Amino acid sequence: MPTLIAGAVAVIVLYLLLQMFRAANPATLARAIKIVGGVVALAIAAFTGFKGELAVAVPLGIFGAGLLGWSPFGMPGFPNIGGIFRGAGAPRSAGQTSRVCSQFIDMTLDHDSGELDGRIVAGPYAGRSLSEFDLSQLTAMISGFDAESVALLESYLDRRFPAWRHDAQGNTAGGQRRAATSGKMTDEEAYQILGLQPGARRDEIGRAHRSLMKKLHPDQGGSTYLAARVNEAKDTLLRTHND
Known part of the structure; x- marks a missing residue:
């Protein structure tokens, strides 16, 4: 017994x-x-x-x-x-971060820790961090966001609450959305997403892209939307890069 x-x-x-x-x-x-x-x-x-x-x-x-x-x-x-x-030969990023912005959210990825966090920049919760809210409060915001902001918020939820899609009820939350971007990505946005300074060399762009994809690729539990934005940032900078 x-x-x-x-x-x-x-x-x-x-x-x-x-x-x-x-x-x-x-x-x-x-x-x-x-x-x-x-x-x-x-x-x-x-x-x-x-x-x-x-x-x-x-x-x-x-x-x-x-x-x-x-x-x-x-x-x-x-x-x-x-x-x-972090992977053989991967250099420390010395506090390097990446930013992806939408109408409602300014999202930041810390390269060292892989932690994703964001700040709400518009609406009734403007100025507050996503980490201040629990799952039910965050999913309640989805209906008031545009498609790009929803995709960013869902990326954050995927990282912080890996099982949230499975637990979500109905179509208001938990759906796999393909957000329409706000237009052609600028060089400034691309540098922010890759966490690079303007004028970065081709090899720096390539290294930053590979490092971020290891953290954000969907196969590694990352975000489809953020991985797509990282790919777009790399392509944007390499199209006009001469060296």
Whole structure:
């Protein structure tokens, strides 16, 4: 009987953890995995080091420290092991962000964390951040937005509440819309979307595009709309680029 009860409790706990995992913000989840992995690696390194197995403890300790963002020995040229979660050879973006704007929303993507957030720029909630509202409040805004703003809001909801489309009822929310853009993209908009300064070189445009697509591609749990805007930004800049 105790075994049966323990098994039932384990099933319930696993189910709750799975639901939390599905609803978690991917960027937050990735950071949590890195932190937990780093702490566990350091703990194992300390244990093996205490037993005198330095050949195992030292590299494991360096790996754990790297996951927590520490560059071993303070050497400027020593690669940060945590960078393997961003892709081999991917440079840090040093606070770089991308912006996509519509009539109602100014959306920002942080290149380092992959976090997506936005500010409402028109209407009764102008000046407030999307992160201040819960799911029901955000979906209630959809009916008052234009198609482009709806697409941006849905992209934000996909990132913050991955299961929201499945849970949404009716056609007012949760639909896969293809927004009509406000017109031909300007160079200024393209630079903002790619997070680049005007005059960026072709190789910088290509790197920024590849980096953003890794975070926004629909196959990686990203946004179809934002991925399309990133592609459009790249094409806009490369069409008139000469070097």
